Structure formats: structure tokens, C-alpha cells
Amino acid sequence: MRTLVIGDIHSGVKALRQLMERAKVTTSDRLIFLGDYVDGWSDAVETVNYLIELDETHSCVFLRGNHDELCVKWLADDEYNPVWLQHGGEATLNSYAKADDDVKDIHLMFYKNLTNYYLDGKNRLFLHAGFTNLKGVEHEYLPHVFYWDRTLWELAQSLHRDMGKGDMHYPKRLSLYEEIYIGHTPISKVDIAMPKKAANVWNMDTGAAFKGPLSIMDVDTKEVWQSDPVHMLYPGEKGRN
Template sequence: MRTLVIGDIHSGLKALEQVLSRAKISRTDRLIFLGDYVDGWSTAVETIDFLIGLEQTHDCVFIRGNHDELCLNWIQTGEDNPVWLQHGGASSVASYAKANTSTIDAHIGFFNRLVNYHLDSNNRMFLHAGFTNIKGVEHEYFTKTFYWDRTLWELALCLNPLLDKDHPYYPKRLMHYDEIFIGHTPVTRIGETTPQKAANVWNIDTGAAFDGPLSIIDAHTKEVWQSDPVHTFFPNEKGRN
């Protein structure tokens, strides 16, 4: 059984379908989605519909992203959030304006089923953003950290690769898990468009919300599959800005 990890989708359904096809997924694979399913391109409703259907036929783990929480809050409360609207939320609002009540109810159920993190039997940790507690995720005080934190990735990038794990200065929060898989912070910020490793942290967000592709990585072999740049599927849209 393969464990395939899928980066931030941001409503890019056509890119998701393409990269799943390129990875030749089967029902023996475990699919771990790292969150941010919505807010970006115009097919938010269609993307969640597709994921709900995939959940019925495949072994899926759906992790909560910050955009998923923001979208759910808007669906349930209608609260105005100008910052969210400016960073992808407006496209989700437009998409949900065409959805009926039963669809919206099903999506609320989906969003509420999302998990904050997943630890597998190989001591690999999967979560959207990061954590700050030096004792690991089980001891994190603020659960929103799991889908908002950027310091874990910043720490991994800054770490001296020559620093041994036995060194007293080695970051303790990196020592609990053999590998950590995250999204949230696009690697395009460091000039890359493929999944990147720093220390024992793998970042799978390859900028699908902007000009990058959507990526899948095999957690064991590290084989990577990518879609075409997601914006090419939506030529008349700007995506997130």
C-alpha cells in the first residue's frame, strides 16, 4: 500500500483530477490530503463534491487547513471577513452562491470531519502547517497552530544541516517524528515548484493557489507527481493574490 500525500488544492479541481491520474491512484493507496481544499480558483463546491465522492471509494485522510476553517465559519455564520475575501475567500463565496441547501449541508459535514493531524504507524506526522510545543503535537496548547503556524517550516529552513540530532541545540520539536509532512507555506516563496525537504520536514505546497502546480508525493519512496500549473486550467481567473 502506498501512502500518497497531496498538497494544498485551493479549489483547483481540474489539476487535482490530473495529478491523481498521473499518480495512477488505486484503492490500495492511502491518500493523505494536507488541507486548504478551497479558496483560490472558481470550483470550490465542485472540489469538495469530488473529495466527498473520493472518500466513499478510497482510503482517505483529510487534514484541516486554515482556509477550510475560514470557509466553514463563513458558511455557518455569514460573518464578514474582509481579509479572507481578499485571500481567496471571494471565489468560494461566488462558488457557494450556486449551491443548494443539501450540498451546503454535506459540505459542512465534510469540513467538520477534518482532522488536525495524522500520525501513521511509521512515525510520520502529517498536518497542514506546524506546531510549536517542544513535546510534540499531543501537547500543543493552541489547536489553531496546527493549521496556521509557519515557524516549523522557518525553523527547518534555518537549521544548520551539519547539526547532529544529539547536539543539545538541536530543536526538540523536530525529534519526535521520523518525518513531518506539511503544506500551508508555498515553496514558491523560496523559488521552488517541487516538494522540498528541510531537516526532516517535507513541504508539499507547491503554489497551486498561485502560479505553481499541484503535487503528490509518495511518503516512502519520495516519488513525485505534479499537475500542469494550476492557473492554466483557469485562464480567465487570477487565483489568490
Template sequence: MRTLVIGDIHGGLKALIQILEKAKAAKNDLLIFLGDYVDGWSESPQVLDFLISLQKTHHCIFIRGNHDELLLDWLINNNENINQEMWYKHGGEATVLAYQNISKEVKENHIQFLRSLQNYYLDSDNRLFVHAGFTNMNGVYFEYFPKLLYWDRTLWETALALNESLETNHKYYPKRFTIYEEIYIGHTPVTRIGETSPVKKANIWNIDTGAAFAGPLTILEVNTKQFWQSENLSDLYPNEKGRN
């Protein structure tokens, strides 16, 4: 059995189908999705439909992303608890438009799916899978504010700023990097540092390769680090803006 981890999809169903086909994802593979299934491209409802069906035939773990929580809040509360202008600016408008012709029954299925998402997953090899990161020095279980697991960027920012010459036993080496064998995240696109492939800093692997913008969607096998990518989302959806 392989363990395959998938980066932020952001409404790009065509890209998701591509990478699953390229990786030849099998029913005995473990598929770990790092969150942000929606907001950006035009097929957010269809992505959720696809994932709901996929879990009936494959072993899937679905992590909660910040955009998934924003959509859930909108579906339940009709914008009462979110900054609509800010959400629209970051991909929410495409999602709202995509839901215009979605039935009440399907919306209810999506609400149940979004409510079922996990804040993180820790496997038997002490590998952590989380959307954004964590702030507590003792790990995710002790996080005081669970929302930080899918909003915080300091774990990745600290990894980028880390002096690579520091040994892991150095007194100034970040304790957060010593708790888990490996940490897999999305949330902050590696395109911000000019990359479009998965990036490893310290023991952290960032799998968000910019699918929300003009980059590809990525799926990575955690044991071998082999990865497969879709076409750039801007090419798959040439008449759309995504989050650009």
C-alpha cells in the first residue's frame, strides 16, 4: 500500500482527475488530502461531489483547510460570520457563482462532508499531515487554538528562515521541527518562492504547488517522494482567473 498526499485543489477538478490517473491511485492506496478543496476555479461543488464518491471506493483521509471552513460557514450562515469582500478576493466569488444552480440536497451533502473533515492526521510512522501548521511547542494535540492548524503560516515561514547549518540538537533549533518524523503541509504556495514542485525545508514538505493560481496540482508518494503533477490550472481553465 502506498501513501499518497495531495495538495490544495481549489476547485480544479480537471487537475485532480489528472493526478489521480497519473499516479495510478489504487483502491489499496491511502489518499491523504491536505485541504482547500474549494475557492479559485469554477468546479468547487464538483470537487466535493467527486471526493464524496471517491471515499466510497478508496481509503481517503480529508484534512480541513481554511477555505473549506469559509465555505461551510457560508453554506450554513449565508455570510453572517465571514468577511465577504475578503473571501471573494481570495477565490470565494467563483465558489458562490458555482453554487447558484446546486440543489439544496447536494448542498446538505456538502455541509456534512465539510463538517467531517479532520484538523490533522498522524500516521503510525509519526508523520504529520496538516493543512497549515501548528504553533504549540508540544505539537498539534496541545494546540490552544485549533483554527491555527488550518490558518497559521509560521511553521513554514520558520522553516524557510532556518539556518540550514544548525544541527537538530542545537539549543536554537526549533522544537516544533523535532516532534514529528516528517510534516506535510499545504496552505502557502511554493510559487511564492519561485517553485512549482514540492519543497522540503527541515523535515517539512510543502505540497501546495500553486494550483489556486497558475501552477499545477501535485500528488506525492510519501515513502519514495515520487510525485506527479497536473497541467497548470491556468491552462486547464483558460477562460477563468482562479485566484489570480
């Protein structure tokens, strides 16, 4: 079984389907999705439909992203957030305008069943954004940190590349886990980028909401597959701002 981790999709189901073919994904693979399934391109409903279908045939882990949380607040409570609309939410709202109530109810259940983090048997942590508690994710006080925090990636990038876990100054929260996989902060918004490692943190957000591709990686071998730049699959659309 391969364990494959997938970066932020942002309604780019065409890129995800392309990746499934390029990585030759089979039902024996475990798929870990890092969140932000919607907000960006025009296929929000189609993206979630595809993820729900995948869950029926594959071993999937679906993590919660900040955009997913913003979307569920609108679906569940009709809560309009102007900032959400400006950062991809308008495309999601337009997509759901064509969906009936049954589809919305099924999707609402999908969003509500998302999890904040996943820790595998090799002590590898997967989450959308980060955490701040020095004792680890189990002790995090504020759940929204898991899908909004940017300090974890900022911390990892600030370390000298030669600093290892044995160094007395190595950050405690990084030392708790063998590896940490996140999305949330695009490595680049304008160029094609590969997943990037800083300390023991892997950032899988290669800018699929902007000018970059969607990425999938085998966490054991570190082999990476990428889609075409997602904006090329959605000509005439602006994606996220």
C-alpha cells in the first residue's frame, strides 16, 4: 500500500482526475487529502462529488481546510462572509447555485465529517495548516488553529538547514513528529513549484488555486506527480485572488 498525500485542490477536479491517472492510483493506495477542496475554480460541487465517490472505493482521509470551514458555514447557516466571497467563495457559491437540496445535504455531511488532523502509524502528522501547542496536536486548545495557522511553516522555514532534532534549540513542537505534512500556504502563486521541505515539515500547496499545479506525493519514496497548471484546465477563469 502506498500512502499518497494530496495538496490543496480549490475546486480543481480536472487537475485531481489528471493526477489520479498520472500517479496510477489504485484502490490499494491510501489517499490523504490536506483540505481546501473548494473556493477557486468553478467545479466546487463536482470536486466534492468526486471525493465522495473516491471514499466509496479507496482508503481516504479528508482533512479540514479553512476554505471548507467557510463554505460549511454558508451551507449550514446561510452565513455570507465578504472575505470568503473575495477569496474564491464566489465561484463556490455559483457552483452550488446549480445544485439541488439533496446534493447540498450530502455535501454538508461530507464537510462536517472532515477531521482536523491525522497521525499515522509511523508518527507522521497530516493537517491543513499547523498547530501551536508544544505538547502536540492532542493538546491544542483552539481547533481553528489546525486549519488557519501559518506559524508552523514560518517556523520550519526559519531554521538553519543543518539544524537537526538533536540540537538543543530545535523547536519542541517539530520534534514531536517524524514528519509533518501541510498545505494552506502556497509555495508560489505565479510559478510552477514542487512540494517543499523545511526542517521536517513538507508543504504540499503548490499553488493550484493560482498559477501552479496540483501535487500528489508518495510519503515513503517522496516521488511527486503534478497536474498541468490548473489555470490552464480552466481557461477564462480567474481562480483565487
